Amino acid sequence: MLRNHWYPILEAASLRGGRGKKSIGIKRFGIDLVLWRDAEGKAQLLPATCPHRGASMAGGRIVEGDLVCPWHGFRFSGTGHCTLLPCEGPDVRIPKALNLPVHPIREEHELIWMWWGDEQMSYPKIPFYDDVEAYGGYTEASYVLPYNYSRMIETNLDLHHAPFVHGNVIPVGTRMLDFEASLDGDRITSTGMLVKEKIAARGEKKGMMLRADLILPNLGLVALTPSLHLLVCATPVDEEHSWLWFRYRQTYTHSAMLGKILTWISVHSELRVVQKQDRRIFDGMTPGTIDDFPYAFVHSDKAIALYRNLRSQRLESDRRLETEAVFRAHSHPASSAAEN
Ligand code: FES
Numbered sequence: 001m002l003r004n005h006w007y008p009i010l011e012a013a014s015l016r017g018g019r020g021k022k023s024i025g026i027k028r029f030g031i032d033l034v035l036w037r038d039a040e041g042k043a044q045l046l047p048a049t050c051p052h053r054g055a056s057m058a059g060g061r062i063v064e065g066d067l068v069c070p071w072h073g074f075r076f077s078g079t080g081h082c083t084l085l086p087c088e089g090p091d092v093r094i095p096k097a098l099n100l101p102v103h104p105i106r107e108e109h110e111l112i113w114m115w116w117g118d119e120q121m122s123y124p125k126i127p128f129y130d131d132v133e134a135y136g137g138y139t140e141a142s143y144v145l146p147y148n149y150s151r152m153i154e155t156n157l158d159l160h161h162a163p164f165v166h167g168n169v170i171p172v173g174t175r176m177l178d179f180e181a182s183l184d185g186d187r188i189t190s191t192g193m194l195v196k197e198k199i200a201a202r203g204e205k206k207g208m209m210l211r212a213d214l215i216l217p218n219l220g221l222v223a224l225t226p227s228l229h230l231l232v233c234a235t236p237v238d239e240e241h242s243w244l245w246f247r248y249r250q251t252y253t254h255s256a257m258l259g260k261i262l263t264w265i266s267v268h269s270e271l272r273v274v275q276k277q278d279r280r281i282f283d284g285m286t287p288g289t290i291d292d293f294p295y296a297f298v299h300s301d302k303a304i305a306l307y308r309n310l311r312s313q314r315l316e317s318d319r320r321l322e323t324e325a326v327f328r329a330h331s332h333p334a335s336s337a338a339e340n
């Protein structure tokens with residue numbers, strides 16, 4: 001899992017605030033987490049396991065903006081501090097062992113984002129497709145899939161499987177023309193036209209122009225038409241599972257209601273047809289990450305190859321930084337001992 005990035009972890013709309021609302025539990029990066037909205041409506045996140053005696057706080061009540069553990073009622077604020085031990089009364093000194101570590105989160109683009117990595121003095125901007133126009137309503141959905149997230153990201157950059165897997169809903173040809181893929185910083189951009197073989201054989205370029213982009217670590221954009229975009233991400237639940245989120249946006253109409261209907265139909269055909277077709281392929285794949293297979297890439301896979309290279313470079317630099325940190329931690333006690 002690539003460190004030191006912002007990852008989308010939940011749709012902001014699914015985190016409801018207000019009286020009587022409970023917290024919700026999710027698992028990301030192999031950690032059980034609990035999220036809620038505090039008294040000001042601000043999203044908060046903590047590890048879900050209570051430091052007192054290990055109950056899960058997922059689903060716990062919210063009182064005065066703090067999370068209440070369902071077992072003995074200990075309360076926790078979004079800063080990770082334990083604020084109340086009902087059994088000991090309000091004047092007791094609360095032991096530090098009852099505090100929880102905090103993972104930074106943000107709410108942007110109607111998503112909750114979590115920082116996965118080292119603590120920073122200041123955090124970078126959340127990556128998004130700000131340059132791609134979006135208006136007039138959207139629809140989104142998400143669910144957990146039993147595959148490593150890197151394989152899900154790879155498939156969002158794969159345009160030329162469409163005629164074989166989704167031919168009955170996406171009427172594209174099998175020949176990829178004018179395919180281009182490039183890398184700019186943390187962003188991969190790819191475009192190509194899928195043309196019916198008969199038309200390509202006549203030397204004509206009449207087909208469906210598609211675009212698939214990725215912003216590291218995991219935010220994809222597929223333009224099915226210039227006015228219908230699919231935003232998609234796969235965030236690690238653990239090594240073997242991903243949280244797949246997708247949102248259809250459109251620029252056909254400024255009407256929020258028509259936009260909602262159009263994107264609702266797109267999301268539901270994606271859920272009922274397109275993703276079921278993909279799963280038939282995924283279920284037959286050998287489990288593992290994108291790095292576990294040699295692959296024999298062809299030109300139309302260039303965007304996937306760029307992702308794999310970029311990912312392995314970043315994993316390598318993460319490993320180097322980790323080794324340096326361990327080395328520093330070990331060298332410090334030795335140097336202070338020498339000084340004494
Ligand atoms: S286990 Fe949470 S308060 Fe006791």
Ligand SMILES: [Fe+2]
Nearest residue numbers: 161165166278
């Ligand atoms: Fe697909």
